[in-house]
Structures are given as structure tokens and as C-alpha cells.
Amino acid sequence: MAYRYQATEKFWSGFYGLSDSQKESVRRTWTIFKQDPFDARLGTHKIHRLSAHYGKTIYSVIIEGDLRVLFYIEGDIVKTLVVGTHDLYR
Numbered sequence: 001m002a003y004r005y006q007a008t009e010k011f012w013s014g015f016y017g018l019s020d021s022q023k024e025s026v027r028r029t030w031t032i033f034k035q036d037p038f039d040a041r042l043g044t045h046k047i048h049r050l051s052a053h054y055g056k057t058i059y060s061v062i063i064e065g066d067l068r069v070l071f072y073i074e075g076d077i078v079k080t081l082v083v084g085t086h087d088l089y090r
Contacts, residue, residue: 003073005034007080011069014083018067025064026083033061037071037078 015026029042038044043062047070050058054072061069063083070081 001076003034003037003076003078005078005080008082010082011080018083022064022067025067026069029061029063029069033069037061037073 015023018026032039032041037059044059047058047060050070056072056074058070058072058081061071063069066085067083068085069083072079072081
């Protein structure tokens with residue numbers, strides 16, 4: 001499926017707060033993510049607790065170490081919610 005991508009303001013706020021090297025890691029991951037958000041290299045997985053809370057399937061992509069991006073899919077739109085550490089899951 002060909003997806004369209006949208007990022008929330010919270011995503012951009014988190015992104016601009018990252019170090020330069022973390023921003024570069026996000027950019028490298030984005031290259032893969034925009035081709036296929038479920039590419040095995042991304043370690044995409046469902047976050048069950050957040051999915052139950054929000055009533056939609058929330059996924060996490062591993063950027064590096066403890067750095068993650070959370071997103072969900074609605075129709076043909078992939079909505080990136082936030083970027084940060086595992087603290088996002090709270």
C-alpha cells in the first residue's frame with residue numbers, strides 16, 4: 001500500500017530537541033520507514049497498553065538504543081505521534 005505521512009506538532013517538538021546525531025539516526029530510519037513502516041530492520045511492534053488506551057493500534061519503531069518513534073495508521077495515512085525514549089510508553 002502507498003501511504004501518506006503526517007507528523008504531529010509533538011513529534012516535531014521532540015525531534016528538534018534531539019541531539020544532532022539522534023536527528024541523523026531518525027533521518028536514516030525515515031528513509032526505510034517511508035518505503036515500508038513494517039520493514040524488519042525497524043523492529044516495528046505494537047504497543048498494547050497505548051493501543052488499548054487510545055482505541056487504535058499504536059506502533060513503535062526503533063531508531064537507536066532507547067530512541068523510538070510512535071505512530072498509527074488510519075486508512076492510507078501514517079501519523080507519527082512522538083519521538084523519544086521508552087518514557088513515551090507512559
